[in-house]
Amino acid sequence: xxxxxxxxxxxxxxxxxxxxxxxRACAEHGFTGLYPLDNTFDRGVHGRAAAEAVCxxxxxxxxQADCVMANLNPFRGHEPDSGTAFELGxxxxxxxxxxxxxxxxxxxxxxxxxxxxxxxIAMPGERxxxxxxxxxxxxxxxxxxxxxxxxxxxxxxxxxxxAAMALRYGAQGSVP
Amino acid sequence: xxxxxxxxxxxxxxxxxxxxxxxRACAEHGFTGLYPLDNTFDRGVHGRAAAEAVCxxxxxxxxQADCVMANLNPFRGHEPDSGTAFELGxxxxxxxxxxxxxxxxxxxxxxxxxxxxxxxIAMPGERxxxxxxxxxxxxxxxxxxxxxxxxxxxxxxxxxxxAAMALRYGAQGSVP
Numbered sequence: 001x002x003x004x005x006x007x008x009x010x011x012x013x014x015x016x017x018x019x020x021x022x023x024r025a026c027a028e029h030g031f032t033g034l035y036p037l038d039n040t041f042d043r044g045v046h047g048r049a050a051a052e053a054v055c056x057x058x059x060x061x062x063x064q065a066d067c068v069m070a071n072l073n074p075f076r077g078h079e080p081d082s083g084t085a086f087e088l089g090x091x092x093x094x095x096x097x098x099x100x101x102x103x104x105x106x107x108x109x110x111x112x113x114x115x116x117x118x119x120x121i122a123m124p125g126e127r128x129x130x131x132x133x134x135x136x137x138x139x140x141x142x143x144x145x146x147x148x149x150x151x152x153x154x155x156x157x158x159x160x161x162x163a164a165m166a167l168r169y170g171a172q173g174s175v176p
Numbered sequence: 177x178x179x180x181x182x183x184x185x186x187x188x189x190x191x192x193x194x195x196x197x198x199x200r201a202c203a204e205h206g207f208t209g210l211y212p213l214d215n216t217f218d219r220g221v222h223g224r225a226a227a228e229a230v231c232x233x234x235x236x237x238x239x240q241a242d243c244v245m246a247n248l249n250p251f252r253g254h255e256p257d258s259g260t261a262f263e264l265g266x267x268x269x270x271x272x273x274x275x276x277x278x279x280x281x282x283x284x285x286x287x288x289x290x291x292x293x294x295x296x297i298a299m300p301g302e303r304x305x306x307x308x309x310x311x312x313x314x315x316x317x318x319x320x321x322x323x324x325x326x327x328x329x330x331x332x333x334x335x336x337x338x339a340a341m342a343l344r345y346g347a348q349g350s351v352p
Binding site for chain 1: 264269301325326
């Protein structure tokens with residue numbers, strides 16, 4: 001089974017080596033990891049032409065994949081990387097299985113909302129707000145509902161997610 | 177032509193009234209705006225069941241739409257709202273035309289990168305980094321390449337984007 005490895009890991013200083021480690025972890029479960037930086041394109045191309053080559057190569061990898069595993073940890077603020085979220089949406093529309101992992105186990109109200117006193121429990125039906133006056137989703141979910149209600153969300157890192165996927169798909173990694 | 181109005185505007189305190197204003201602006205160009213909060217669902221339902229109802233209703237509105245217009249301004253940090261990015265990816269895979277607007281005209285290097293001295297011009301082929309050690313895309317684009325290379329990006333607000341869409345599709349709003 002082929003897994004597209006989505007996430008802002010491609011922006012790490014050690015992005016290529018990190019991708020190799022993710023692919024080895026996939027292989028240990030009988031999966032084949034497809035990593036965005038696997039794409040070969042002309043590194044001499046700059047600007048929009050280079051961006052378009054990366055974009056189309058990534059979309060092609062997603063089409064080839066059986067499912068997507070996405071790093072949904074916060075990126076440059078409270079939100080996941082927008083490219084990663086886009087790729088989950090793209091894969092969802094194609095009928096792929098999608099998975100996401102994040103270290104944030106608390107729900108969005110506890111992560112973000114300005115609350116008086118004890119924020120340990122978000123009250124159902126209550127409305128909560130962030131520091132800029134935007135409402136915080138109060139559904140008991142730890143990521144945006146469009147992600148949480150379409151993907152399998154695992155609290156932990158990529159190895160935890162792969163373990164959950166192996167349980168789901170079996171050791172040989174076939175979509176049931 | 178039906179336009180799905182994606183964005184974190186649904187989290188505004190005046191979300192319903194603001195959505196009505198967006199739909200009026202659509203109507204002035206001969207378009208029909210579909211706003212996520214148009215969805216009717218049982219407000220007495222809480223938690224995951226409510227989230228799933230919203231999610232599926234939004235996906236159904238996107239399926240009904242001819243195109244998506246998305247608010248890609250930064251949300252709770254530097255990234256666009258992840259639900260919005262997901263919806264753009266979903267619509268892209270369905271072959272819908274997608275549009276995004278943002279007030280950020282500068283490219284991502286100028287928006288985000290830590291640079292010494294004059295950051296007015298990002299050098300092609302040069303690598304730039306953010307405060308947490310993640311590379312900043314240097315393609316001269318003002319949003320993540322997965323969005324910039326699949327959607328028409330307009331610098332400005334929703335009215336600017338609708339004006340650009342009217343120019344593209346004509347006054348009667350038909351996809352060419």
